[in-house]
Amino acid sequence: MTGRVAGVVLLLATLQAMGIGCSRSPDGEDAATDASALADAGDESGQRPEDTEAWEPVPPVVVPGRNGVPPSDAIVLFDGSDLSAWSAEDGSAAGWRVGGGAMTVVPGAGNIRTRQGFGDVQLHIEWRTPAEVSGEGQGRGNSGVYFMERYEIQILDSYDNRTYSNGQAGAIYKQHIPLVNASRAPGEWQVYDVVFTAPRFAADGTLVSPASMTVFHNGVLIQNHVELRGPTSYIGEPPYEVHADRAPLLLQDHGNAVSYRNIWVREISAW
Numbered sequence: 001m002t003g004r005v006a007g008v009v010l011l012l013a014t015l016q017a018m019g020i021g022c023s024r025s026p027d028g029e030d031a032a033t034d035a036s037a038l039a040d041a042g043d044e045s046g047q048r049p050e051d052t053e054a055w056e057p058v059p060p061v062v063v064p065g066r067n068g069v070p071p072s073d074a075i076v077l078f079d080g081s082d083l084s085a086w087s088a089e090d091g092s093a094a095g096w097r098v099g100g101g102a103m104t105v106v107p108g109a110g111n112i113r114t115r116q117g118f119g120d121v122q123l124h125i126e127w128r129t130p131a132e133v134s135g136e137g138q139g140r141g142n143s144g145v146y147f148m149e150r151y152e153i154q155i156l157d158s159y160d161n162r163t164y165s166n167g168q169a170g171a172i173y174k175q176h177i178p179l180v181n182a183s184r185a186p187g188e189w190q191v192y193d194v195v196f197t198a199p200r201f202a203a204d205g206t207l208v209s210p211a212s213m214t215v216f217h218n219g220v221l222i223q224n225h226v227e228l229r230g231p232t233s234y235i236g237e238p239p240y241e242v243h244a245d246r247a248p249l250l251l252q253d254h255g256n257a258v259s260y261r262n263i264w265v266r267e268i269s270a271w
């Protein structure tokens with residue numbers, strides 16, 4: 001007799017000793033009772049369903065948004081009205097133009113960054129390259145979203161605009177080519193939804209785990225939990241350097257009048 005069969009026999013004997021009938025009944029109700037009695041007593045290994053039920057912690061309630069409204073626990077970074085959550089890189093007022101529910105790069109005004117620092121986040125950001133196409137390659141609708149001021153996902157007009165693949169829209173700049181090109185035409189609003197995990201450093205500054213990103217472009221998966229090899233850079237591949245657990249989100253002034261709207265993050269906290 002195998003151990004498994006012996007276990008079942010023992011279980012049935014135990015149930016009968018407890019007065020729980022295991023005889024077959026033409027009555028479906030009795031059969032159901034038998035099944036739940038078996039479940040309560042566990043399977044042949046003695047494990048019960050409730051042994052693998054986790055009741056704590058209880059996930060906090062978040063009210064999801066409708067029609068572009070951020071979820072209830074989002075930190076809104078731009079709702080179309082003002083740049084109060086942003087500054088220039090030197091800490092002075094952000095010099096980008098606000099109007100029509102959007103903010104737009106003023107070429108030469110410089111990059112802007114959030115006043116608040118973030119680590120692991122879910123980001124929602126809507127962006128639009130100029131309807132009037134000028135330039136080509138990297139010179140057409142170029143901007144970028146930098147997590148922690150270091151790790152860029154490229155913004156570019158990549159609608160029928162060839163450039164190096166790890167520099168097109170949705171690329172983790174010079175590191176990861178997007179899986180597909182989900183670009184909309186210039187002048188149309190587009191969306192990135194990003195899960196960003198910050199790198200972790202040991203107390204001595206060595207890298208424990210790299211940064212990673214998952215990105216949806218207009219609802220289409222374009223980066224699937226890719227790991228970054230260090231900060232994204234125009235030239236070369238610089239290694240990781242230890243930095244704070246939280247750092248600003250930065251938007252790039254690359255000389256093109258790219259617009260943004262409806263920007264929010266949710267801080268990701270592990271249990």
Ligand code: MG
Nearest residue numbers: 142143144155
């Ligand atoms: Mg860029």
